[in-house]
Amino acid sequence: MSLFIYNSLSRAKEQFEPLHPEMVSVYVCGPTVYGHAHLGHAKSYVSFDVVVRWLRQSGYRVKYVQNITDVGHLTDDADEGEDKIMKQARLEKTDPMEISQFYTRSFYEDMDMLGVLRPNVAPTATAHIPEQIALIEELVKTGHAYEVNGNVYFSVESFPGYGKLSGRTDPEARQSGSRVETRSEKRDPSDFALWKKAEEGHLMKWRSPWSTGYPGWHLECSAMSMKYLGETIDIHGGGMENKFPHHDCEIAQAESVTGKPYVRYWMHNNMVTVNGTKMGKSLKNSVNLKDIFRDIDPLVVRFFILQSHYRSPLDYSETAVKASATGLEKLRETLRRLKERRTGSGAFDVEPFRLRFIEAMDDDFNTPVAIAALFELSKALNAAMDSSEGVSEAGRQEALAFLDMAAGGVLGILRQDGGAGEGNGEELLKRLECVMGVLLGLRAEARQNKEFALSDKIRDRLLEAGIEIKDTKEGASWSIKN
RNA sequence: GGCGAAGUGGCCGAGUGGUUAGGCAGAGGUCUGCAAAACCUUGUACAGCGGUUCGAGUCCGCUCUUCGCCUCCA
Numbered sequence: 001m002s003l004f005i006y007n008s009l010s011r012a013k014e015q016f017e018p019l020h021p022e023m024v025s026v027y028v029c030g031p032t033v034y035g036h037a038h039l040g041h042a043k044s045y046v047s048f049d050v051v052v053r054w055l056r057q058s059g060y061r062v063k064y065v066q067n068i069t070d071v072g073h074l075t076d077d078a079d080e081g082e083d084k085i086m087k088q089a090r091l092e093k094t095d096p097m098e099i100s101q102f103y104t105r106s107f108y109e110d111m112d113m114l115g116v117l118r119p120n121v122a123p124t125a126t127a128h129i130p131e132q133i134a135l136i137e138e139l140v141k142t143g144h145a146y147e148v149n150g151n152v153y154f155s156v157e158s159f160p161g162y163g164k165l166s167g168r169t170d171p172e173a174r175q176s177g178s179r180v181e182t183r184s185e186k187r188d189p190s191d192f193a194l195w196k197k198a199e200e201g202h203l204m205k206w207r208s209p210w211s212t213g214y215p216g217w218h219l220e221c222s223a224m225s226m227k228y229l230g231e232t233i234d235i236h237g238g239g240m241e242n243k244f245p246h247h248d249c250e251i252a253q254a255e256s257v258t259g260k261p262y263v264r265y266w267m268h269n270n271m272v273t274v275n276g277t278k279m280g281k282s283l284k285n286s287v288n289l290k291d292i293f294r295d296i297d298p299l300v301v302r303f304f305i306l307q308s309h310y311r312s313p314l315d316y317s318e319t320a321v322k323a324s325a326t327g328l329e330k331l332r333e334t335l336r337r338l339k340e341r342r343t344g345s346g347a348f349d350v351e352p353f354r355l356r357f358i359e360a361m362d363d364d365f366n367t368p369v370a371i372a373a374l375f376e377l378s379k380a381l382n383a384a385m386d387s388s389e390g391v392s393e394a395g396r397q398e399a400l401a402f403l404d405m406a407a408g409g410v411l412g413i414l415r416q417d418g419g420a421g422e423g424n425g426e427e428l429l430k431r432l433e434c435v436m437g438v439l440l441g442l443r444a445e446a447r448q449n450k451e452f453a454l455s456d457k458i459r460d461r462l463l464e465a466g467i468e469i470k471d472t473k474e475g476a477s478w479s480i481k482n
Numbered sequence: 483g484g485c486g487a488a489g490u491g492g493c494c495g496a497g498u499g500g501u502u503a504g505g506c507a508g509a510g511g512u513c514u515g516c517a518a519a520a521c522c523u524u525g526u527a528c529a530g531c532g533g534u535u536c537g538a539g540u541c542c543g544c545u546c547u548u549c550g551c552c553u554c555c556a
Contacts, residue, residue, distance in 0.1 A: 044556035167485050239556035320494045323506035368496050372504035382520055470519050
């Protein structure tokens with residue numbers, strides 16, 4: 001059994017073999033922090049979170065680097081327009097640094113809600129200006145870059161493989177139909193900026209050998225990836241819309257300097273659409289995570305995302321998310337029943353489900369199929385628990401261990417009960433259990449005396465308070481609803 | 483115009499040649515004081531037209547439609 005990953009560069013599934021055994025280097029393009037994170041960010045980072053979790057589950061040590069782009073690049077094209085972070089700073093009447101810090105915190109808040117594990121290293125572009133300048137110097141020295149009027153451009157002509165990732169290898173084709181007016185100071189219209197001279201009033205700027213200015217957008221990823229992970233990394237992830245030009249430029253910058261392959265496996269996740277159309281920061285239809293979380297359990301959002309494949313587009317709608325919520329509740333319900341320790345004598349074999357799950361995850365992280373395996377397990381477990389023999393202690397333990405690994409550790413769709421720093425919550429939960437014990441005892445008495453009006457009242461009132469009661473053969477159970 | 487994806491049952495969403503994806507919703511049933519949950523039964527889908535094949539959502543061609551990229555974007 002081995003892992004296969006779809007490599008965007010070769011456009012085929014390839015068996016995964018890391019450069020160094022037992023150690024995997026992963027770099028994923030992080031957000032530009034000038035606004036709150038939206039559903040698209042969620043899809044991307046949840047997807048790669050599961051990639052990292054699965055690699056770790058498979059026994060690899062993973063070093064996961066995800067940058068924060070806190071240098072504002074430009075609002076409309078590579079050569080003109082306003083710096084996005086600066087623009088936001090103007091709108092919020094503050095300065096760029098405050099903007100990037102504020103939205104960085106906001107980003108992590110949202111990712112934490114989604115159960116996305118923090119990267120091992122989260123470098124910011126502004127903290128790596130010297131590294132970027134050094135990379136440019138190297139490119140200039142080797143003839144891959146040139147300076148004009150304080151701006152430095154990468155010479156696309158100097159790198160024969162330019163465009164190999166996106167398939168945009170024909171210079172003519174690359175230009176025809178382009179919506180950007182080409183700037184005359186470039187030698188070739190496809191050349192892209194490595195360093196830009198700061199215009200009047202530009203706030204985020206640094207000294208460099210060419211001008212006081214700021215780095216080009218594509219540069220930071222190459223510089224930071226190589227700094228923290230080495231000249232060749234195993235996996236580089238990002239959104240599909242960044243294949244061209246961003247990732248093609250990264251390849252050009254890095255490989256021109258090192259002469260080595262920059263990335264072994266390129267992974268690109270597909271986009272989120274809303275009502276069938278693209279959702280984007282620059283469009284007005286972006287669905288902000290903080291807004292969604294007001295109505296929907298973040299883990300439901302996570303589950304919803306994982307119910308489709310990372311390379312498939314995901315269309316967001318209320319009805320689809322609600323359907324996911326019901327489905328996730330079903331899985332949680334099974335787990336709850338399993339934890340209630342009603343041990344029987346019947347054997348239960350989780351192995352077939354485990355194998356299906358592993359097979360799905362090894363097949364390019366096919367989370368929808370992996371989830372289908374969990375639903376089948378859930379159905380089988382419920383049926384077994386309903387049967388007269390029940391489930392043996394051994395079977396129960398095995399199932400719990402598997403669900404903890406699969407649904408908890410890998411997919412991250414189970415609520416973490418009382419993690420570190422939540423001692424207070426645990427304390428409260430214990431008291432609640434105690435109170436519920438009292439209430440359910442009283443209700444059981446009422447039911448025994450056929451005082452159904454009273455028993456129903458207890459149940460209804462508790463439901464209003466967000467606690468649901470279910471009567472089963474073994475007595476009443478309760479759970480907290482959202 | 484160029485590059486790249488995709489069109490699956492009421493909805494979401496897997497599936498790269500041959501006995502079932504899965505979830506949600508719907509229908510019937512079992513259980514239950516009722517409810518909820520759970521379980522059982524139930525759906526002959528694959529944009530259209532040709533072609534290859536013993537056999538095609540699954541391969542090939544054409545047509546139609548949608549989406550992304552070619553400007554910052556996960």
